Amino acid sequence: MRAVVIGTGPAGITAAETLRRLDPSGSVMALTTEPFPPYSPPAMADHFLTGREAPLYWKGPDVAERLGIDERRTTRVMGIDADAHEVVLADDVRIGFEGLVVASGSRLYAPLEGADLPGVLDFKSLRTATEMFGRVRAGEVTTALIVGNGFIGIELSLLLADLGVDVTVIGRRNWLMPRVLDPETSKVAEAALTKRGVTLRLGVEAQAIVGGTSATGVRLVDGTLLGADLVVAATGVKPHTEFLGESGIVTGWGVHVDDRLSTSVAGIVAAGDVAEAADRFTGERYVHAIFPNAVAQAPIAAANLLGANLRYDGAETMNSLKHLGVPIVSIGTIDSPDEILRWQDGVDLRAVYLRDDRIIGAQLAGDIRAAGVYRSLMLRRQPVGHFGSRLVDPGFGMADITFDALRSGDLTGSAV
Ligand SMILES: Cc1cc2nc3c(=O)[nH]c(=O)nc-3n(C[C@H](O)[C@H](O)[C@H](O)COP(=O)(O)OP(=O)(O)OC[C@H]3O[C@@H](n4cnc5c(N)ncnc54)[C@H](O)[C@@H]3O)c2cc1C
The missing domain is CATH 3.50.50.60 (FAD/NAD(P)-binding domain)
Structure with a gap:
């Protein structure tokens, strides 16, 4: 397939890599407005503090050359002519495609007077x-x-x-x-x-x-x-969708995609911060602008472009603050709980948000090791009422609690 990928962020480069791997005889062109090799935004802080380049250029600075991706930097897509199967650049330069991945990510959203001032x-x-x-x-x-x-x-x-x-x-x-x-x-x-x-x-x-x-x-x-x-x-951030205006691709805040990550136009898929994908837990469609979602969506979108029929399980809402000195993790939502359980001792904190006897969100600070257990209980929609306040006990969710014990609520012999 002659594939074009818009964006070389985490979603775009992962999609391009997948296309090369699954379709070695096809061609992949990847377009980016950036003058840099594909990079990982979460690694920018470390890069500017320490000067390290390896985590920043997470696929290797030569990834395009190594994989045979035709990477075009400082190249802005101005529009998509879906009928002609062409991506339109400045001066009406056109690039034909058989399949297109929109992975244009997001940009600053600053609805504030003076935000466009130089400097x-x-x-x-x-x-x-x-x-x-x-x-x-x-x-x-x-x-x-x-x-x-x-x-x-x-x-x-x-x-x-x-x-x-x-x-x-x-x-x-x-x-x-x-x-x-x-x-x-x-x-x-x-x-x-x-x-x-x-x-x-x-x-x-x-x-x-x-x-x-x-x-x-x-x-x-x-x-x-x-x-x-x-x-x-x-x-705040806003998906990069401005150039899609005339394309026929349906957008809201981001690009609408189905559970195969297809857009409303055949042969065009979308992934990453630009896509309004379904939430894995609630099914609601909105932009989940985090790295793990981008790199999970991209291979599915790319494979489906090549004719696979893979279903995307849905995006997750998860945030962690890593550089504070105190780790903090938040999963799910804090919206409209019918009960909140909380435990705190200094900076160590656990809060579990419940609705209809199920976890809809959790927050941890200090010792965050139980985050995975809360996440699993949440995604399994496991009733948790039988735990009562033990759910936020500092020992809850440590390694020696098995899932059978969690399911039954019988934690005899475990840390709780
Ligand atoms: C400082 C910072 C720290 C972050 N830390 C974390 C973290 O700790 N954990 C976490 O999960 N997430 C974090 N994120 C969010 C994460 O970086 C994003 O979710 C991820 O980068 C999304 O990847 P993407 O490929 O969809 O989009 P982007 O990374 O936004 O890449 C978009 C690409 O599209 C290109 N593009 C856009 N418009 C056009 C156009 N018209 N023509 C051509 N190319 C175009 C851009 O040049 C770029 O190459 C952080 C983000 C930032 C900014």
């Missing part, structure tokens, strides 16, 4: 991150303001603090990662951030990024002006 940077792509850390290394940045208290804002604040920058994080809600963490888990993260030198201004709303020829600060809704050498927007 406003983000930590979403290696290109913008390289510019940011170029300025930091050149000694131009002693103070930084990060607008947004989500995952990326937190990761970046720690990195900048470790590099000696005086960082302030501004968040509209008064706790961190409000859609992912509950306020109690957030408190553990807040304490760790503060200890690392990050200043948190939570529960305050940024009205605009301000500056003349370049961003110089942030104005809050109450009129307060905060100034800094570096202003970063970390207000």
